[in-house]
Amino acid sequence: MLWSKLFIPTLRENPAEAEVVSHQLLLRAGYIRQLAAGIYSYLFLAQRSLLKITKIVREEMDAIGAQEMLLPALHPAELWRESGRYEIMGDNLFRLKDRFGRELCLGMTEEEVMTSIARGEMRSYKQLPQIWYQIQSKFRDEPRPKSGLLRVRQFIMKDAYSFDIDAAGLDVSYDKHYEAYCKIFDRCGLKYMVVEAHSGAMGGSQSHEFMVASDAGEDYVVRCSKCDYAANLEKAAAHPSAPLADDPEGDRSPEEFHTPGQKTIDDLSKFTKLPATSQIKSLVLMADGKPVLALVRGDHSLSETKFSSAVKAVEFRPAHPEEIVKLFGAEAGSLGPVGVKNMRVIADEALRGRRNMIAGANKDDHHLRHVTPDEDFNPEYFDLRQVAAGDACLKCGGAIELIKAVEIGHIFKLGYRYSESMGLRVLNEAGEEIKVIMGSYGIGVERILSAAIELYHDKDGMALPAAVAPFDVVVTPVNYSDAAQRSAAEEIYQSCLKLGLDAIFDDRDERPGVKFKDADLVGIPHRITLGKKLTTGMVEVVDRRTKASEDVDKEYAAAFVAAKIEPR
RNA sequence: CGGGGCGUGGCUCAGCCUGGUAGAGCGCCUGGUUCGGGACCAGGAGGCCGGUGGUUCGAAUCCACUCGCCCCGACCA
Numbered sequence: 325m326l327w328s329k330l331f332i333p334t335l336r337e338n339p340a341e342a343e344v345v346s347h348q349l350l351l352r353a354g355y356i357r358q359l360a361a362g363i364y365s366y367l368f369l370a371q372r373s374l375l376k377i378t379k380i381v382r383e384e385m386d387a388i389g390a391q392e393m394l395l396p397a398l399h400p401a402e403l404w405r406e407s408g409r410y411e412i413m414g415d416n417l418f419r420l421k422d423r424f425g426r427e428l429c430l431g432m433t434e435e436e437v438m439t440s441i442a443r444g445e446m447r448s449y450k451q452l453p454q455i456w457y458q459i460q461s462k463f464r465d466e467p468r469p470k471s472g473l474l475r476v477r478q479f480i481m482k483d484a485y486s487f488d489i490d491a492a493g494l495d496v497s498y499d500k501h502y503e504a505y506c507k508i509f510d511r512c513g514l515k516y517m518v519v520e521a522h523s524g525a526m527g528g529s530q531s532h533e534f535m536v537a538s539d540a541g542e543d544y545v546v547r548c549s550k551c552d553y554a555a556n557l558e559k560a561a562a563h564p565s566a567p568l569a570d571d572p573e574g575d576r577s578p579e580e581f582h583t584p585g586q587k588t589i590d591d592l593s594k595f596t597k598l599p600a601t602s603q604i605k606s607l608v609l610m611a612d613g614k615p616v617l618a619l620v621r622g623d624h625s626l627s628e629t630k631f632s633s634a635v636k637a638v639e640f641r642p643a644h645p646e647e648i649v650k651l652f653g654a655e656a657g658s659l660g661p662v663g664v665k666n667m668r669v670i671a672d673e674a675l676r677g678r679r680n681m682i683a684g685a686n687k688d689d690h691h692l693r694h695v696t697p698d699e700d701f702n703p704e705y706f707d708l709r710q711v712a713a714g715d716a717c718l719k720c721g722g723a724i725e726l727i728k729a730v731e732i733g734h735i736f737k738l739g740y741r742y743s744e745s746m747g748l749r750v751l752n753e754a755g756e757e758i759k760v761i762m763g764s765y766g767i768g769v770e771r772i773l774s775a776a777i778e779l780y781h782d783k784d785g786m787a788l789p790a791a792v793a794p795f796d797v798v799v800t801p802v803n804y805s806d807a808a809q810r811s812a813a814e815e816i817y818q819s820c821l822k823l824g825l826d827a828i829f830d831d832r833d834e835r836p837g838v839k840f841k842d843a844d845l846v847g848i849p850h851r852i853t854l855g856k857k858l859t860t861g862m863v864e865v866v867d868r869r870t871k872a873s874e875d876v877d878k879e880y881a882a883a884f885v886a887a888k889i890e891p892r
Numbered sequence: 893c894g895g896g897g898c899g900u901g902g903c904u905c906a907g908c909c910u911g912g913u914a915g916a917g918c919g920c921c922u923g924g925u926u927c928g929g930g931a932c933c934a935g936g937a938g939g940c941c942g943g944u945g946g947u948u949c950g951a952a953u954c955c956a957c958u959c960g961c962c963c964c965g966a967c968c969a
Contacts, residue, residue, distance in 0.1 A: 340903090464968085467966080837929040838931095840929045
């Protein structure tokens with residue numbers, strides 16, 4: 325293609341609205357333009373990259389026997405009511421009405437539609453297993469779209485669904501996806517981690533996320549510095565750090581003391597001269613309308629995910645101040661577990677075996693010292709605590725680190741959630757009706773591009789892996805009005821095409837600086853530059869990432885570049 | 893939804909406090925000189941100052957409302 329004929333609107337300066345690097349570069353390099361908050365147009369360059377990514381995705385999905393389909397994005401609300409997600413998804417689901425007042429919604433994932441197809445046609449175990457997938461736009465009414473293409477309201481997802489006869493079959497389908505995902509992300513040139521994940525609103529048992537470390541990410545990955553343990557923060561477990569002060573010895577009874585105006589853990593640490601690790605933090609939550617008192621060590625934070633699985637709540641929220649006063653007779657700064665009878669009391673494992681700690685007295689401006697779990701109150705123990713950096717790995721004791729990351733893929737064992745609610749059953753060998761077991765598997769296509777940019781960029785722009793770059797190579801005559809350069813460049817460009825390279829010919833009558841800057845910004849992995857050395861038959865081949873330049877005979881330049889690009 | 897910031901040619905921004913002719917750099921167009929890392933000279937085009945209402949002789953500027961975008965939080969397969 326001829327650069328002079330293409331629409332590649334590069335910008336010299338970063339648009340003011342872009343904060344994260346991938347967003348800035350996608351705009352500057354002319355890949356995307358914004359239409360509204362969280363809604364973007366993908367221009368020529370972005371579309372080329374995305375097509376390369378989806379091609380890789382297709383090849384690897386097809387390789388595990390998955391069948392590509394294309395389902396509607398517009399769904400009848402009725403279908404979502406069947407699975408129960410019409411209510412669960414709340415405002416995140418785009419909802420609309422047609423001219424007759426029928427309720428519709430835009431798909432955020434397509435378990436319902438896939439399940440409805442399956443239940444209409446599947447009759448026998450002999451038809452299973454099946455893996456169906458599509459690459460299609462998804463819609464989510466995000467409360468806060470952000471970071472360019474990282475969190476948007478319309479995006480392209482590869483979503484796959486597996487249908488199996490039993491749990492062993494699901495394991496096979498799940499493992500196939502696990503491996504296919506690794507191949508996809510490897511081929512896209514990404515550095516990524518696979519972490520244990522929480523299955524969240526999707527339901528189901530096992531789940532893994534594919535994460536790319538990046539400060540632009542919104543998730544935290546907990547990783548052991550020694551072994552291979554890695555998990556999403558929501559799910560991660562670890563040994564807590566030791567308390568900073570030993571518990572006082574002895575079999576003491578709770579003793580009230582006056583703590584005027586001391587409300588936070590911090591206040592109390594200063595006031596009592598005891599570290600936060602000697603305190604019990606008391607949190608009141610309303611879980612499905614019922615109050616629960618959750619206790620964690622003073623320096624720990626409650627993991628909301630772990631809390632909700634511990635109490636098996638569909639919905640929960642922090643209690644309102646009025647509710648707290650009504651239930652405890654005291655305000656939030658002075659709450660504690662001693663004497664609490666009117667609600668469930670759950671405690672984090674880190675409190676088990678501790679003695680003589682500080683807790684609120686359920687009386688404003690008063691606290692208790694010498695509070696001992698299992699003596700002064702009897703909680704149910706759970707892992708409730710959010711893991712923190714510096715904790716010790718459960719597997720090997722190594723130090724835990726926290727890494728910010730972008731989620732690019734997620735695989736779930738759904739189990740029977742949809743087949744049960746929507747009635748997907750087949751007959752087994754014995755002629756008995758059995759539920760089909762399902763899995764679902766997603767990849768965020770734009771996130772692969774964004775993550776690649778976050779991973780590979782420098783001050784001049786993108787340094788994309790060839791697999792996802794819009795072009796493999798750009799042929800750049802330094803002076804286009806020089807007839808010798810022009811014709812030699814044309815020849816090299818044609819040779820590149822013959823070798824199957826995705827080549828672009830920068831035939832613009834621009835100064836060399838402009839052409840070099842644009843090529844760097846756009847992130848084309850290789851550049852063949854024709855300049856003064858052409859008089860001796862030599863051209864330069866420049867590597868975008870390393871900026872290393874090699875002189876090559878013009879006859880071999882195309883083959884030289886082709887050899888550098890991995891076969892695909 | 894709570895908190896903060898910002899809306900002025902295509903892009904980055906100044907002007908607003910203290911009301912009176914709408915500006916700069918880059919980009920764009922024409923001509924010329926140039927040609928190895930975003931050239932130079934000359935000429936030129938391009939702006940309902942986000943919108944509505946108000947105050948005023950007069951509003952980009954002051955006031956009210958409103959819309960949009962970004963960031964933090966809440967939220968989130």
